[in-house]
Amino acid sequence: MYGCRKVVVLQAQNFPLVDISLDSLRENDNRIIFSPSSGEFIFEVHSSNGFGKAIISLIRGPWPAKVCFHLYLHGLESFSINNGLFVLNTSILSYPPYSVLCEINTVGQDSREPLVETSPYWMSVDKVSIGNVISEVPLQNGYVEVVIPKIVFESEPEILYIEWVDFLR
Template structure:
């Protein structure tokens, strides 16, 4: 009888440990579901998840718009990237909690995204590369050289790590294209 209890206890312990190691999979970002509201009927917002990165793809024929996101189920993804199919990126805003991160890029032939600032509770401060609120912005295009206006390709903006920690269950993005129609 004692050996049956020992075997049962050992089996239960192994099952418990196996369940604990599987726990992170339950928080997989691919299970996140969002409700999305776009400010303009012609804009298309698509959310996909690839290799642990949640992509927000924006097609905005008018070039000016916004989208509000509400987490319906799951956890906020650890890594989020916006892909903006625009010809130029005059301004991008990420709004969450009491924070607004504003990024703008140059409209000249050389792409420069070093102008970023944050507004927290109404106080404006510059953001420098490497700081926790810095958003990486790059052009993804086969176009050579990668001049603005983009004839093909998109702007890719990686949300800052602090976003996931403080955003809660809702956020908004806003964009303005230099070459809007």
């Protein structure tokens, strides 16, 4: 089900090596750009059809202190990340006040538990403007930034599974 096309990002020896495999059924409409820096990974997700899946494998090095996704979508119906133990799911409501919802479930379980902002599992979500335009939903000039909580990396997962859905697809 996952990728025939592999994107491998080679960095200098002191940087981690990451492999990103896009869902082969949707890969022509999606791309992920990986930007590592000291203490931070940024994954830019560009999705013209508004939905997709990817597997992110850490080939070499540790996960940094901060991992975030910049989702170039109109809005966020759903973003999920699975570290093999649990799945975190977040969304932004498509109507004012554009509240953020976050849920968790154990891998293999269907029932989700809602999270509160003070939970260590909470995924921080922000609408980010590009230029002088204020970003409101639906986003025209900007992206949704999702910051992955550190607890996702405590088990030192080698593989992360992500999925995203734009509510305007």
